[in-house]
Amino acid sequence: MPVSISYDQNSRLEISGIECDCPCDHSLPSQDIYVGTGLLPKIPDYIKKRDLGKHCVLVADNITYEIAGRAVEDSLLQAGFHVIPCVIHREQPMDPDERACGEVLLSIQPETEFLISVGSGSITDTTRVNAMRTKLPFVCVGTAASMDGYTSIVAPLLLRGVKIHRAAVCPEIIVCDIDILRTAPLDMVQSGVGDVLGKYIAKADWMIGNIINDEPYCPVCGEIVTDAVNKLVDNVDEISEITEKGIRILIEALLLAGATIMIIGNTRAVASVEHNIAHYWEMMQLLHGNHPPAHGASVGVATLLAWPLFTRFAQEDLTRLDMAKIRERRISREERVKWMLHAFGEEAGKAIMHDNQGDFLTWEEQKRRILRAQERFVEIKKVIDDLPDLARILEAMKALGASETTKELGVDENLLNLSMHCAKDYRTRYTLFKLIDECGLLQDYLEDYPLVERPY
């Protein structure tokens, strides 16, 4: 592979020697990412190495404080740091909401020089947005291999019960101690695996975007992600037994997927239609006052749902397309607005349309894409044929006891059906779902997901 991934003697992940002539700008991650065992006592040294200062606020919840937070605090105190603990106490799993963000903000003092989060998704995101607002650097100590967001620069948060995304910062130091990660409950491990499995779909969609729209595709990032997912699928037994080797493979897959975001500056390699579907379930569950399913668990199930559309499309005969008919059946701009408001609700629907202005295509553009797909169908087919067998993915999820159906996630049939139809509309990012729709085939492909009502 034209990139080298290794660890130095201090368990610091080193990504170097990227050789790629794709049009993307590549930058090497500047963060210090440590993966290994017995790392907690070394955290003071990691911090000193980057000269982050002596005064910090340590953010944890009542669970992660017991798992690792207290130990991190002790090692910092022993090394002469001044630590203000901000332990967020909740009866239920903590939400990254305004209350949690406020607790962190009010713990920060004028002398605070950096923040340190001890937790997984919610704790990291709560700290991340505060780091952005206060312009303080932050250190992240992971407690579960449950999602790929440690390296993210966006914080998904809750404001008045509604999901929002805020610009935030990536931690300067990420510490993933395998001994700590192994204490996380199995459902968090299953969630991490689900998030990783989705990368197969994300990569395929990215390559299809390259074929249809000449979107820049980075083969090195594509390969980093594929190698990581393949390794995960090959070692699913180790993961389900939560062995040191298994959890290391899982966290590496999550961190390397995250590293591609830093290398090319966008999330193309890690999120596509499977994330659109998962986000939609989460958004709608929250809207109805329900606690949404774990992110990675949703991504895993959405991956299983999207996959058959890929394999079916690989068998498609695009010469049968009737251009006149496709044109005639196109929905108008007004009908699309109605559909978007129906599917996403007034507020989110308007926001999505505003953010994705180019999503209503002219007929000329739609026709160009169809012709491109016909012309280069062999390449599209190869992208799909290169995916592993869906049976293999299913087997992996079974071995883990991960959720395989929307029912297990508390997503009802109506929500499921709607999500499959509006997955293509969540953002401009190109997906096979979009191509199938542009070819006038989506209704046919989604006949197992009937809509109760159509707004037009």
Ligand SMILES: [Zn+2]
């Ligand atoms: Zn994800």
Ligand SMILES: [Zn+2]
């Ligand atoms: Zn590249």
